[in-house]
Amino acid sequence: MKITEQDLKNISLLSKIKIDEETSDSLTKDLESILTMVNKMDELDTSKINPLTHPIENTQTLREDIEKKDIEREKLQELSKEKDSGFYLTPKVIE
Amino acid sequence: MSDLINLSLTDQILGLTDRSFSSKEITEAYLSEIKKKKSLNCFISIFEEECKENALIADENIIKNKARPLEGIPIAHKDIFCIKDKKTTCGSKMLSNFVSPYSSEVFTKLDDAGAITLGKTNMDEFAMGSSNETSFYGNVLNPINEKLSPGGSSGGSAAAVRANLCSFATATDTGGSIRQPASFCGVTGIKPTYGRVSRWGMIAFASSLDQAGIIAKNAKDAAIALKYMSGFDQKDSTSLNEEVKDFQKEVDANQDHVIGIPKELIENIKNDQVRDSFNNSISILEKDGAKIEEINLPHIEYSLPAYYVIAPAECSANLARYDGIRFGHRSNSVSSLEDLYVNSRTEGFGKEVKNRIFIGTFCLSAGYYDAFYNKALKIRNLIKNDFDEAFKKVSSIAMPTCSNSSFELGSISDPVEMYEQDIYTIPANLAGLPAISIPSGTANDMPIGLQLIGNYLDEGRILNLANKFQKLTDFHEFK
Numbered sequence: 001m002k003i004t005e006q007d008l009k010n011i012s013l014l015s016k017i018k019i020d021e022e023t024s025d026s027l028t029k030d031l032e033s034i035l036t037m038v039n040k041m042d043e044l045d046t047s048k049i050n051p052l053t054h055p056i057e058n059t060q061t062l063r064e065d066i067e068k069k070d071i072e073r074e075k076l077q078e079l080s081k082e083k084d085s086g087f088y089l090t091p092k093v094i095e
Numbered sequence: 096m097s098d099l100i101n102l103s104l105t106d107q108i109l110g111l112t113d114r115s116f117s118s119k120e121i122t123e124a125y126l127s128e129i130k131k132k133k134s135l136n137c138f139i140s141i142f143e144e145e146c147k148e149n150a151l152i153a154d155e156n157i158i159k160n161k162a163r164p165l166e167g168i169p170i171a172h173k174d175i176f177c178i179k180d181k182k183t184t185c186g187s188k189m190l191s192n193f194v195s196p197y198s199s200e201v202f203t204k205l206d207d208a209g210a211i212t213l214g215k216t217n218m219d220e221f222a223m224g225s226s227n228e229t230s231f232y233g234n235v236l237n238p239i240n241e242k243l244s245p246g247g248s249s250g251g252s253a254a255a256v257r258a259n260l261c262s263f264a265t266a267t268d269t270g271g272s273i274r275q276p277a278s279f280c281g282v283t284g285i286k287p288t289y290g291r292v293s294r295w296g297m298i299a300f301a302s303s304l305d306q307a308g309i310i311a312k313n314a315k316d317a318a319i320a321l322k323y324m325s326g327f328d329q330k331d332s333t334s335l336n337e338e339v340k341d342f343q344k345e346v347d348a349n350q351d352h353v354i355g356i357p358k359e360l361i362e363n364i365k366n367d368q369v370r371d372s373f374n375n376s377i378s379i380l381e382k383d384g385a386k387i388e389e390i391n392l393p394h395i396e397y398s399l400p401a402y403y404v405i406a407p408a409e410c411s412a413n414l415a416r417y418d419g420i421r422f423g424h425r426s427n428s429v430s431s432l433e434d435l436y437v438n439s440r441t442e443g444f445g446k447e448v449k450n451r452i453f454i455g456t457f458c459l460s461a462g463y464y465d466a467f468y469n470k471a472l473k474i475r476n477l478i479k480n481d482f483d484e485a486f487k488k489v490s491s492i493a494m495p496t497c498s499n500s501s502f503e504l505g506s507i508s509d510p511v512e513m514y515e516q517d518i519y520t521i522p523a524n525l526a527g528l529p530a531i532s533i534p535s536g537t538a539n540d541m542p543i544g545l546q547l548i549g550n551y552l553d554e555g556r557i558l559n560l561a562n563k564f565q566k567l568t569d570f571h572e573f574k
Contacts, residue, residue: 002169007457014413014456015440017441017444028455030510031450033509033510034450034510035454035457037400037403037514038458040396042399042402046474049473050478051478053472056288056527056551058333063329063335071196076421082425090430
């Protein structure tokens with residue numbers, strides 16, 4: 001399977017990871033070889049098979065709707081480099 | 096005191112209980128061995144002072160007859176399990192400064208059982224790798240031959256057990272990350288049924304495949320450790336609300352076994368030593384009374400391609416959370432929000448993690464979703480059905496853990512060749528079944544493993560069979 005320059009641009013845009021020119025050739029080679037291996041799936045006719053997203057049939061368990069304070073907000077926000085008054089800070093998004 | 100670290104978990108519990116030695120002695124013996132073998136690079140962090148203090152508390156509990164089941168036993172956790180107020184890096188630069196505000200359920204359960212945490216073990220970045228070479232903290236060396244890989248992603252845990260640096264270690268397995276390193280290091284590794292052990296506080300890679308388990312010296316030890324780690328957890332929506340059987344009793348129980356052999360798969364093993372060792376293992380078990388049945392797993396050869404769509408797809412979704420804002424690496428070179436996302440992620444993730452995010456992103460993108468992701472999920476269903484059919488007539492299924500023994504560090508650069516390491520381990524993850532790897536011989540003078548796959552929630556049976564094998568052989572003894 002061929003990966004085009006446009007494919008690389010799309011993947012980079014969607015995943016929010018830069019692909020620099022130096023590595024794009026080796027990345028293309030890696031991705032093509034992985035997708036060629038993956039293409040073996042085409043040997044099977046799966047038109048009548050249902051997809052299985054999860055190995056175990058398990059219904060979601062619910063708990064009582066009681067407020068819990070397992071982790072304090074301040075403690076969580078200590079993990080961020082940029083915060084102020086309980087808010088996370090990012091570069092400006094509106095002029 | 097160096098002989099204390101050679102003891103099995105079973106003997107350590109006995110010795111601590113009858114006060115032949117203390118937790119302080121055993122903990123200090125491990126700490127000194129860890130220092131001596133620092134060059135193996137098994138640990139990312141070590142909690143020296145804290146575990147010495149905890150050992151004293153454990154000794155007091157023992158004296159006061161208040162000992163908990165694993166009181167005073169020094170263990171190691173894979174650095175994928177969050178521990179409150181401790182760094183949890185997941186082998187990545189992205190989390191190099193992440194100090195967890197809460198503890199994983201795996202840590203809490205073992206801590207509540209009295210175990211002492213020596214430190215956190217090295218691993219492939221975000222558990223993506225089969226050689227330990229993708230760790231941001233440098234690869235672990237195989238203690239048996241330091242030029243070779245310990246396997247991955249739980250290479251630190253497997254090498255630490257093999258090098259006598261802890262009594263047992265926790266680990267995780269998404270496509271073979273417990274069993275392959277266990278096989279490469281000549282130790283015992285079990286991945287339980289999906290949902291058996293809580294994933295709360297275990298950093299996510301591919302959520303429908305990830306499962307925590309144990310690497311230990313033998314099946315008996317693994318049974319004890321697993322018993323105290325398993326159980327329903329309301330905080331994990333995929334946790335199974337099922338009774339946890341007493342694996343410690345089951346491992347020694349008198350059980351009959353019917354072992355299924357996927358004949359075609361075995362005939363196609365390319366490595367003669369791996370095939371001969373497998374056949375030898377099966378004849379040992381057969382002589383001991385196990386019944387052997389040929390089985391058919393017609394779709395198993397499609398496991399690898401299906402897995403390398405599903406796992407990267409889930410990985411690309413899970414790792415989208417690393418945006419540089421709330422936690423994890425945040426780039427300093429930022430002039431817009433887009434820059435913040437892109438630069439933080441580009442700087443924070445290593446090559447293999449990026450590759451998997453790219454593959455997952457590609458397979459989930461418009462126009463490719465059906466051809467790749469949906470197709471892989473359908474194949475996953477076929478593979479699960481193959482196992483369901485097989486388990487109608489057998490109680491466990493045997494195959495090798497890997498197609499080879501350990502390889503030289505740096506010798507595999509082709510990603511597909513590396514992915515093929517997981518060819519025999521992936522099917523159990525796709526189906527969510529429990530599976531164990533036990534040492535079963537050597538190839539090129541390095542250990543290889545026998546893999547036993549059990550039916551859902553039937554960890555006790557494969558532990559029992561593994562224990563039988565270990566009573567009949569000495570492949571698991573460290574020589």
